[in-house]
Amino acid sequence: MEHLIIGTAGHVDHGKTELVKALTGCDTDRLKEEKQRGMTIELGFAPFHLDGKIFSIVDVPGHEKLIKTMVSGATGMDMALLIIAADEGIMPQTIEHINILSMLDITNIIIVITKIDLINNESLDNTTTKIKSFIKETPLRESPICQVSSKLNIGIDNLKNIILNQSKTINKKRNAELFRMPIDRVFTIKGHGTVVTGTITGGKITKDDHIEILPNKINSKVRGIQVHGSEMNKAYAGQRCAINLTKVEKSSINRGDVIGKPQELSPTLSIDTVIYNLMDNYTIKHNQKVRLHIGTTEVLGKIKLIQQDQIEKNQKAYARIRLEKPVTAVFGDKFIIRSLTPVITIGGGRILSHKSPKLSHLQTKTLDYFTLLEQANPTHIILNLLQTNHQLFTIDKIFKNLYINRQTIYQSLSTLLNQQKILKLKNKYYISNETNTYLKQLIIKSIEEYYQNNKYTISINKETLRTKTFPKWNKDQFDTLLTQYNKNNLLSISKDQIIMNKQQRITQIYQNNQINKLEQLILKTNLQGFNTTNTTQPNINTNQLNHQLKFLQQINKIIKLNQTTYIHKTNYDNLLNHINTLFTQQNKITVQQVRDTLLIGRKQTIILLEYLDQIGITKRQNNQRIQLKTK
Known part of the structure; x- marks a missing residue:
């Protein structure tokens, strides 16, 4: 394995630090208090050169009061040296450390019996036999056992060979895409600023990268990287490294914080x-x-x-x-x-x-959810995510919800598409069949409710529907869903308007007595038109008048000439016939000629001609009009 983290474990004063010093030549007791007390309080780290490779050794404390520091050190370990002093044998913290290693899934463990120089051969054999008997009932039953004296350098070369052989069998998979580094130390170097250390558990970090420190979401930038004291441009998963950060104070960072890439990790x-x-x-x-x-x-x-x-x-x-x-x-x-x-x-x-959804009140569904996650089948987990969240998902969004490798996500989505369990929209969004059905029903219900509250309305504004039904969706997501339903003829889209069951809706509204009465009234006004400022006509519902006029306009029954005047389409067509006839007789026409032809007042004639100018049928030149096109 390219980057190997080897940790120590064992009862206090069983010789962990001395063993690390014998293996690496480094004394990991760096604190004055540790020197005085003869025990490791903080985590100690040392580079370990073996067969041309550089590994890292983490020396952790064994005292029962310092177990939480031991657990911090165990994070990221690929292999552990369980150290048992020959003169004391298995002790309480030995057992606790075995349990911790087991729970952290550290299975590559070498049992190292230290201080063999303190007892005779018979006692050593007796201690070894007891250890073998004890580990039969633990996950360490197959672990190799090595006897050493760090003080006399006995058995150290043999231990190195065992470590080397064990390292060749380790194939620990790490998420190559998701950079994470739990922080175990924070300090300041004069002239450089804040430095943090830890073991990279996934991904990689590069000099000048922008990073985020969680859970407080502090933004910073990588000024420099060191791996075992050497300046590096990059550091990778499995390596212990020190990162020099810019524009962040030591006081704002704590052991236990995690460094990630901006907006990738969610506390x-x-x-x-x-x-x-x-x-x-x-x-x-x-x-x-x-x-x-x-x-x-x-x-x-x-x-x-x-x-x-x-x-x-x-x-x-x-x-x-x-x-x-x-x-x-x-x-x-x-x-x-x-x-x-x-x-x-x-x-x-x-x-x-890390994202706890609302649990179902049905016990079987809750149990199915946890069982699914424990089985760790990425395809099944992704399908469950898409089925239980009524959203559109991109590969990036799935990644942030599950932190599964993107290539695995892509492969799982391809499988689900082939199985016709999900849909792909706009070449980037994914949606489950169940969610698709749910969203369809939700949109139908929302539009129907809107129709009920707006009885003369054919369409609903896109933004009105989005804020009413999907307030947390962005415009691109909503437009993508509408485009899909437009293709399926569930609804139709005209600019910023959405219409559902268009012809049925038009027929339903058109059968309304109020609509019929208003249309007939406008028809009878001929080219004089219907003016909304005069609403004293009988059978007119003034509260709904604007909605009724808009409906008749949408179905092309009436024409809106200006803000207050409407004419019926039949009368408008007559207007065009008169105008076309005038232009067959001469190239230019005047207001007076049109007035005399239509037999209406000058004011209304000007309103009609200005409308024709506006829509490009005529064009005013001084006091005359020329024809631009027939319609």
Whole structure:
């Protein structure tokens, strides 16, 4: 494996730091207090050169009060050295560390018996036998065992060979697209500014990249990158690195924060999980408060068990965990849970979703949801996302919801398209069949309600429908959906207007007595026209007049000459016939000639001619008109 993180684990004072020094030549006890007390308090890091490769060793504390620091160090480990002192054997923190490694899915473990120079061969054999007997009942049953003395350099070369052989079998898959680095240290270097360190758990980072520090969404930029003290332009998943950040104060960053690319990661206060109980004689209960360790952060949370009240030893259960502060979690991330008091490791689990949807009141549906996530079939998970969220999804949007590799998303979508379970719109949006049906019904219902409240209206404005029905959608998403339904003849679109069941709607409105009476009234006015300022005519509903006029205008029964005057289409056609006849007799016509032909007043004649000018049938030249086109 190209970038390998090797961590230490084991009871306090069992020789972890001395072993790291024997392997790498580096003393990872960097704090004065650590030197004085002879124990590791903070995380220590050392480059490890082996067979031409550079690995990283993380030395973590073993004291039970420093377990949360140990968990931080275990984040990102590919291999662990479980260290057991020959003169003491398996101790309480040894067992707790085994449980933690197991819950974090660190399966490549080498058991290192240290301090063999302190006991005789018979005692060493006895200790080794006890360790072998103990691990038979743990996930470490197949782990190799190596005996060493760091002080006398005994067995160190053999351990290096075991590490090298083990490293060749590790094939840990990391999300190459999603950059994440949980922060385990923050400090300031004079002349450089704020520096953070951590293990990159996915993706890559490049000098001058813009980044976001979560959960507080602090924006910054990468000034420089170091991997094992060497300046680098890039750092990759699996590498420990130090990142020098610009324009951000040390005080605004904490251990447990996560660095990501801008707007890619979303902090959450609720996670859906599968959890396991590892403790003898301990029951994890519904609504129990726990300490949750994920990445390099610790947060309090309340466990909401799904369809059961408790979890016994070696049992698992689905749970939604409500957190007291936001964390940055991704599908598949491992975590540890510890009790509030006494503070002991009681179990752990795996993130199934960082976006907790509203759970169904039907227990079977809730169970199906969690089971689907645990099975981790990306095609099934993506289909569920599209079916349960009434939205249009792009590949990027699916990625941000699930953090599944984009190539895997594309392949899953192709499978679902071939199975005709989803639709692809505008060559970038995806929608499930179920959601498509739901949205159709929602649009139909919204338009029908609009028609009921606007009884003389044929169409609804696009923006009116969008804000009424899909207020959170952007214009492109809404237009894409409408275009699809236009193709399917569910509705028709004319500029910014949407019409559903056009002919049926027109017929329905046209049969209204008020509409018929108004049309006949306008017809009888001939070319004098109907003026809206004179609404004293009988049988006219003045409250609905403008809507009725607009309807008749939309179905081409009347013509709107100006803001107040309308004429019937039949009378308008007569007007055009008279105008065309005049132009066959002469090239130019006057207002007086038109007035005398139409037998109406001069004022109304001017209104008619100005309308014809406006629509391009005639054109005024001084006091005369010429004909531009016939219509």
